[in-house]
Amino acid sequence: MTDIKIIPLGGVKEEGKNLYIVEVNRSLFILDCGLVYPEEEMLGIDAVIPDFTYLESRRDDIVGIFLTHGHDDAMGALPYLLEVVDAPVFGTELTIELATITAKSQGLEDRIENFFQIDAETEIEFKDAMISFFRTTHTIPDSVGIVVQTQIGSIVYTGDFKFDPSASGEYHTDFGRLTDIGESGVIALLSDSADAENYLPTVGDNKIINNMSEVFMNHPGRVIVASIGSNIARIQQLFNAAFESGRKIFLADEQVYEIIDVAIKLNKISIPSKDIVGNIKDMNRLAPEEVLVLVTGDVGEPMKNIQTMAMKRHRRVNIEAGDLVYFATTPSISMETLFAKTSDLIYRAGASVRTINDKYKFSGHANASDLKMLLSFIKPDYLIPINGESRMLFAHAAIAQEMGYDEDHILIASPGDVMEYRNGHLAITGQVPSGDILIDGIGVGDIGNVVLRDRRILSEDGIFVVVATISRRLGEVLVGPQITSRGFVYMKTSIDLIQACSDMTIDILEEHLKLENQFDWGELKGELREKIGKYLYKETKRRPVVLPIIMEASSYQVNK
Numbered sequence: 001m002t003d004i005k006i007i008p009l010g011g012v013k014e015e016g017k018n019l020y021i022v023e024v025n026r027s028l029f030i031l032d033c034g035l036v037y038p039e040e041e042m043l044g045i046d047a048v049i050p051d052f053t054y055l056e057s058r059r060d061d062i063v064g065i066f067l068t069h070g071h072d073d074a075m076g077a078l079p080y081l082l083e084v085v086d087a088p089v090f091g092t093e094l095t096i097e098l099a100t101i102t103a104k105s106q107g108l109e110d111r112i113e114n115f116f117q118i119d120a121e122t123e124i125e126f127k128d129a130m131i132s133f134f135r136t137t138h139t140i141p142d143s144v145g146i147v148v149q150t151q152i153g154s155i156v157y158t159g160d161f162k163f164d165p166s167a168s169g170e171y172h173t174d175f176g177r178l179t180d181i182g183e184s185g186v187i188a189l190l191s192d193s194a195d196a197e198n199y200l201p202t203v204g205d206n207k208i209i210n211n212m213s214e215v216f217m218n219h220p221g222r223v224i225v226a227s228i229g230s231n232i233a234r235i236q237q238l239f240n241a242a243f244e245s246g247r248k249i250f251l252a253d254e255q256v257y258e259i260i261d262v263a264i265k266l267n268k269i270s271i272p273s274k275d276i277v278g279n280i281k282d283m284n285r286l287a288p289e290e291v292l293v294l295v296t297g298d299v300g301e302p303m304k305n306i307q308t309m310a311m312k313r314h315r316r317v318n319i320e321a322g323d324l325v326y327f328a329t330t331p332s333i334s335m336e337t338l339f340a341k342t343s344d345l346i347y348r349a350g351a352s353v354r355t356i357n358d359k360y361k362f363s364g365h366a367n368a369s370d371l372k373m374l375l376s377f378i379k380p381d382y383l384i385p386i387n388g389e390s391r392m393l394f395a396h397a398a399i400a401q402e403m404g405y406d407e408d409h410i411l412i413a414s415p416g417d418v419m420e421y422r423n424g425h426l427a428i429t430g431q432v433p434s435g436d437i438l439i440d441g442i443g444v445g446d447i448g449n450v451v452l453r454d455r456r457i458l459s460e461d462g463i464f465v466v467v468a469t470i471s472r473r474l475g476e477v478l479v480g481p482q483i484t485s486r487g488f489v490y491m492k493t494s495i496d497l498i499q500a501c502s503d504m505t506i507d508i509l510e511e512h513l514k515l516e517n518q519f520d521w522g523e524l525k526g527e528l529r530e531k532i533g534k535y536l537y538k539e540t541k542r543r544p545v546v547l548p549i550i551m552e553a554s555s556y557q558v559n560k
Helices: 053-057 078-082 094-104 109-114 175-184 206-220 232-244 260-266 280-285 301-310 333-348 366-379 390-402 449-463 495-513 522-541 555-559
Strands: 004-010 019-025 029-031 046-052 062-066 089-093 114-116 124-125 132-136 144-150 154-155 186-192 223-226 248-251 291-295 322-325 350-353 382-386 415-423 425-431 436-439 463-471 476-486 545-552
Touching: 004 046, 004 053, 004 186, 004 382, 019 144, 019 154, 019 186, 029 144, 046 495, 053 232, 078 094, 089 094, 094 109, 094 114, 094 260, 109 114, 114 495, 124 232, 132 175, 175 186, 175 366, 186 366, 186 415, 206 322, 223 301, 232 248, 232 260, 232 291, 248 390, 280 291, 333 350, 366 390, 463 495, 463 522, 476 495, 495 522, 522 545
Parallel strands: 029 062, 062 089, 089 114, 154 186, 186 382, 223 291, 223 322, 248 291, 322 350, 463 545
Antiparallel strands: 004 019, 004 415, 019 029, 046 436, 124 132, 132 144, 144 154, 415 425, 463 476
8 A cells, every 4th residue: 555645844824845755665755855035034144944854854765856947945055954964856948057056065975976967858767756847938947747656546746837928949848748748647736826826817928028028129328137047037138128129138137047047048038139248348339228237136135236226236237217127027025115115216216117027927837827727638536736825725726626526525724744645545644844044145044033023122222231340259330321322312421321321330339249159151142131120211212132241350350
């Protein structure tokens, strides 16, 4: 009898951080290993990855890690997983090249020999299952879905996808393969839900290129384009539109965004003309209507660079009156405030703003119509909506119900849920450890909620530092207290407040020094934090971090 379990460690009830485990008997097949970039309130955090505790405990059962595409939400956490488990990694040409770069950046050169390139025709036979792939359409070439075929049926994982009949060869979905997969018998479909709420039709690549070309051709000045660098399809469209409109592309940064550079080297981006990319030092020699400046980067970076340009602080290019800033990526809901502020700065600089979705609706993910079409191809017994926040998963579930699926054949899972297939039924039967691991610099998981809370308080109300030197032998305050404030109050105009805190500190120190043998450092600092904190809130209605630094003088220092 074949025992099948499906366990999401990320990617459900959240958008991104995709990591799904398919367990067949005792063999673990890991589908994607992604991260998510933090919201603004997660101060100082570089990225968020899944909790690998369960995989560490089962490291000897891991058969392989299978990647659908080269975006960070699918493979960004791979180097962190490879630090704790040793397993082969499988992906398409571009995906493996990008995975190699990230592994080297983490000092994991020794793991690269265990990276294997596959394509949509590849089939890999393992003890408990056969893994195969199918071409999908997304915003980066070489995207695939994954099929885990067992003796009693298949588990199908789409990765990020959409349907676009006008997509070029590198991005074309293999519809015939989808039909074959559906006819072979599918137990469960793990399907992208990121755009499940959208019932509007989305436009194809050709209309996007034509619209871009029209905008670029009709603007009389320079065009500055902001785009997410990992959206290779959009970069290709920008190259084509620039060529069609007679503009030369100048890169705002000294180096090409790494993913774009790799895509060009692997011929995943076709450059219409050798002369289309110019040296930015030569930009001023051209007429404004011949110039297109390209700004790329990770999520949020292009917009922040545009802000720098609007404020005349960029090292290479600044926004001038008459420029058009064209946002080639739709801002997410979490970025709408930043987008509004950026637009305001652009208009202040005398330029104008256009976005790619001014005229058309588009997305790199499947809309409601695409999801219905996929269900009709695959015909799974069970649907597991993935890669979406809760509202997106439930929107996907509603679509399936419109297609005739019963509610008990649609599983809305949470991270760590164990979905077990027994006697022809798939149900949630347990939980494994799961959660978020925060990455800050080289630190992995050493930042928790307490540290984030302190960072938030520091950013909002500042810090109040009290420094003093005491002698328990003499029972005296020798030096101080000296008080410093950062981000709380302006010291020169808060003399009375500072003096009151100084007097309070001396009183508390002297009371504790009288205790002699019962003197306790923890209680002393705790009382200073509590009483000074309450006083500051009473006077200012703010709660800065109160940091008492109390030092004890040595006998030598006192005698001296």
